[in-house]
Amino acid sequence: MGTICQWLNRSRSHDEDTQGGFSMNAKSVDASVEVENLRRVFESKQNKVVALDGISLQVRPGEIFGVLGPNGAGKTTMIRILSTLLLPTSGNARVMGFDVAKEPEKVREVISMASGAERAGYDYISARGNLWFFSQLYGIPSAEAHGRIRELSKMLGLEENLDKKFYTLSTGYRQRVTIVRAFVNDPKVVFLDEPTIGLDVMTAKSIREFLVAQAKERGRTILLATHNMAEVDAICHRVAIIDGGKILASDTPSSLKRSLGAPALVIEVSPIPPPGGLELLTKIPGVKGFTSSIDEERGLSRVQIVVESDSAAERAIGSVQAGGLKVLSSYRQQTTLEEVFVALVGRGFREREHEHAS
Amino acid sequence: MASAWAGWQRDFGWTNPIAGLSLKTIGPIASVLTASTVYWLGSSAARSFDPTNLAYILVGAALYAHVAAYSWVPSLAITEGKWSNVFTQVYISPKSSPPYLAGRCLASFATSAITSGGSLVGASVISIYLFNTGLPFVLTPVSIGLLVVALVVNIFASMGLGFLLSAYTIFATKFEWALPVYVSGLLMVFSGALFPVTLLPWPVSAVADVLPFTEFIRAARVALIAGYPGSFWYYLGLSFVGGLVFLVLGLAAYAAAEHRARRLGVVDRKAV
Amino acid sequence: MRASLWLRTAYARMWVRTKSIYGEPLWVVVTIGFPLFTSMALSLLYKSSNASQFTGFAILGGVMISFWGNVLWSMASQFMWDKQAGLFEVYITSPAPISAILVGMSLGGVLGTAPSAALVALIGWALFNPAISPAWPAVLVVFTLTLASLYAMGMALSSLYLVYGREADSINEALHEPVSFLSGVYFPQQMLNFPAAVQIAASLIPLTIGMDALRRTLFSGEGLQQISFHIGVLALMAAVLLVLSQKMLKLLEERGRRAGTISVRIR
Numbered sequence: 001m002g003t004i005c006q007w008l009n010r011s012r013s014h015d016e017d018t019q020g021g022f023s024m025n026a027k028s029v030d031a032s033v034e035v036e037n038l039r040r041v042f043e044s045k046q047n048k049v050v051a052l053d054g055i056s057l058q059v060r061p062g063e064i065f066g067v068l069g070p071n072g073a074g075k076t077t078m079i080r081i082l083s084t085l086l087l088p089t090s091g092n093a094r095v096m097g098f099d100v101a102k103e104p105e106k107v108r109e110v111i112s113m114a115s116g117a118e119r120a121g122y123d124y125i126s127a128r129g130n131l132w133f134f135s136q137l138y139g140i141p142s143a144e145a146h147g148r149i150r151e152l153s154k155m156l157g158l159e160e161n162l163d164k165k166f167y168t169l170s171t172g173y174r175q176r177v178t179i180v181r182a183f184v185n186d187p188k189v190v191f192l193d194e195p196t197i198g199l200d201v202m203t204a205k206s207i208r209e210f211l212v213a214q215a216k217e218r219g220r221t222i223l224l225a226t227h228n229m230a231e232v233d234a235i236c237h238r239v240a241i242i243d244g245g246k247i248l249a250s251d252t253p254s255s256l257k258r259s260l261g262a263p264a265l266v267i268e269v270s271p272i273p274p275p276g277g278l279e280l281l282t283k284i285p286g287v288k289g290f291t292s293s294i295d296e297e298r299g300l301s302r303v304q305i306v307v308e309s310d311s312a313a314e315r316a317i318g319s320v321q322a323g324g325l326k327v328l329s330s331y332r333q334q335t336t337l338e339e340v341f342v343a344l345v346g347r348g349f350r351e352r353e354h355e356h357a358s
Numbered sequence: 359m360a361s362a363w364a365g366w367q368r369d370f371g372w373t374n375p376i377a378g379l380s381l382k383t384i385g386p387i388a389s390v391l392t393a394s395t396v397y398w399l400g401s402s403a404a405r406s407f408d409p410t411n412l413a414y415i416l417v418g419a420a421l422y423a424h425v426a427a428y429s430w431v432p433s434l435a436i437t438e439g440k441w442s443n444v445f446t447q448v449y450i451s452p453k454s455s456p457p458y459l460a461g462r463c464l465a466s467f468a469t470s471a472i473t474s475g476g477s478l479v480g481a482s483v484i485s486i487y488l489f490n491t492g493l494p495f496v497l498t499p500v501s502i503g504l505l506v507v508a509l510v511v512n513i514f515a516s517m518g519l520g521f522l523l524s525a526y527t528i529f530a531t532k533f534e535w536a537l538p539v540y541v542s543g544l545l546m547v548f549s550g551a552l553f554p555v556t557l558l559p560w561p562v563s564a565v566a567d568v569l570p571f572t573e574f575i576r577a578a579r580v581a582l583i584a585g586y587p588g589s590f591w592y593y594l595g596l597s598f599v600g601g602l603v604f605l606v607l608g609l610a611a612y613a614a615a616e617h618r619a620r621r622l623g624v625v626d627r628k629a630v
Numbered sequence: 631m632r633a634s635l636w637l638r639t640a641y642a643r644m645w646v647r648t649k650s651i652y653g654e655p656l657w658v659v660v661t662i663g664f665p666l667f668t669s670m671a672l673s674l675l676y677k678s679s680n681a682s683q684f685t686g687f688a689i690l691g692g693v694m695i696s697f698w699g700n701v702l703w704s705m706a707s708q709f710m711w712d713k714q715a716g717l718f719e720v721y722i723t724s725p726a727p728i729s730a731i732l733v734g735m736s737l738g739g740v741l742g743t744a745p746s747a748a749l750v751a752l753i754g755w756a757l758f759n760p761a762i763s764p765a766w767p768a769v770l771v772v773f774t775l776t777l778a779s780l781y782a783m784g785m786a787l788s789s790l791y792l793v794y795g796r797e798a799d800s801i802n803e804a805l806h807e808p809v810s811f812l813s814g815v816y817f818p819q820q821m822l823n824f825p826a827a828v829q830i831a832a833s834l835i836p837l838t839i840g841m842d843a844l845r846r847t848l849f850s851g852e853g854l855q856q857i858s859f860h861i862g863v864l865a866l867m868a869a870v871l872l873v874l875s876q877k878m879l880k881l882l883e884e885r886g887r888r889a890g891t892i893s894v895r896i897r
Contacts, residue, residue, distance in 0.1 A: 384808055
């Protein structure tokens, strides 16, 4: 696995690996966000949790940088440190050149942060009133603030709801207000933690289009923590895959997917195997890992297996059949970022979240 | 039973019961002391101080607060339950919401009975010290037993009031948390807690005179204060009958409100 | 730039508080309940004790309790509610000074509570017609200083509530009535035979000094010179509590950043 991580993190100079005009040679460009050996440990009487275990990364100006990982991987902890809500245990982090631990006031002037979990606002004030209020926390003159609110709201389809009281807005519109709030102070760097979680498809799409426009046209740096692979695929210039507080790989989404080589094998098996019943797959040479989901209604399990080659795929099918399971169907599918994760960790997001929870 | 347990956990889940009860008793002690001090100051200035009247106020102030503390709990259960989605789950369960609300009310009755008993004792002891007086309380197993009977009988009226308030709360989208303040205030003024209801203008005094809460406090005074005029069983009987009326009215109002709320689709509408 | 940011933040926070209240007329109905009923009940109690001359104490108490309730439930607990809603972390990650947010909240609280306090006074007046002998300049000075020191106390308490979270409700319940009693909101507390330790503790509450000064200026006609000691103490309390609240919040912010508790959602 260490070899895979090293291989995936290697810089490339091929044109096909250049996205949005960015060169992969990060050191030649000043970074908006720099993280070096960042570590954060939470200690309580009952236990000690290492939320971040020495991560390092750099994000360039105008880049949409995804941080992808299951729940409990350390994404939110990293966002909290970079947005000055949390101090690191060790290591360094700088935003626009300012140290997050020693110069939080300077960092706060150039950043904003929004979380999908919050939808924060004062219920009895209109959306417009709430946005104006938040703009004042950054010292923006009222006339200018109202202009920005109008412009940003138009981009997100929020205009008609601006004068409604916050508590009357649906979840989707409240989240749009949250996103506008994150941009009303004209930040250089925006930290977004699961910004589209729980939203309908159209609202999520509007927000993503908005983020892309903000990065491209305004040169804002956006650091996006998410476990939504489609979102990362759609809008991120680069992505870091994080698990257990460590960055396992960091590259463009297309490069990461290409690195796996063979397309993933998907098989449907019956009956549903007992817990641990598919562990035999990990012992097969050429199989990097797997993730599975259960279809109770049809009485089968759908297994995605990351394989290095076609022969490994054949061995995997044979092994499953030898284990007494019937393979109802099998096909190869285009590699997704989850398969990259599976290749790195050996398990899928769902399985890792269960492990983190226990 | 499960609902009563849930209510107890909600009140004391964040601390141990002794600490929680202590914190919940401090406020009522101060509230009772405020009333007794106002009486002492006024009557001393008018040279009409009477320890029996002080005892009258101590009992009234402790007991109206007791009723106020648990009669609004069904409303609280609905408001909190809507916020946390617990109420929706309870509503669609086989027995639906009335037993849940009743259970929460009973859990709170137990807590407020302890805290109001504590506040009466605490405030009495402090009053004796502060005002340098004795108090004509009768503290025997019989008198305490009669007080307990009165407290239990009063559950009917308080629960009825609780369901009446719930009939409003099930529709409320805001400010329902202000209800206990109004309940407490109305009881303070209209249940003879601090002064005879005859001081109020007619017809308000006539209505206040027959409220089950007024009769409950009168019964408690007869049980606890030596020489207090009246018949405990007469007042208790009136409290019981009035309580039954309140309970029937409350349940009927709540049933009608529930039905209407279901028709309008607001049972699971969250309050702000 | 910093002064401009401070002023904008304070104004905006004040605006949010007052707009929430005045934009929803029911707020006045909601907030008037406790002070009105309590002052009416205690006025009737004075009256039934043949001491109608003291009904003014109960009405004045109702007015000031409106503000004390606002300090506890809307001021001191506000950051806890903000933390629950995710707003507190928005404050912390912005360049806005916390002091400006607190002052804005206080001013908004005073303006928002003023209508219900005024109604308590008017209704009490109409029903009981208490006898007063006011020295108005002194009344105004004392009233302003009492509010300033009360809200400064609210600011200091807000930092405690950040730490205790959900338990804040119980702390509020435990503080509300005892403080009213110890500080003599409805009666001159000096007339009570408190032990020295209790007397000293009560004197540290701004409401104690403020209520005494208000009664002297409103009912006994004492002027600025006669209550100069009270004025000095209230001004000092306001200043000390303001500075204390700043320092406590800064300390708690640092602690929160170290422990990771700033953005913990409290349920």
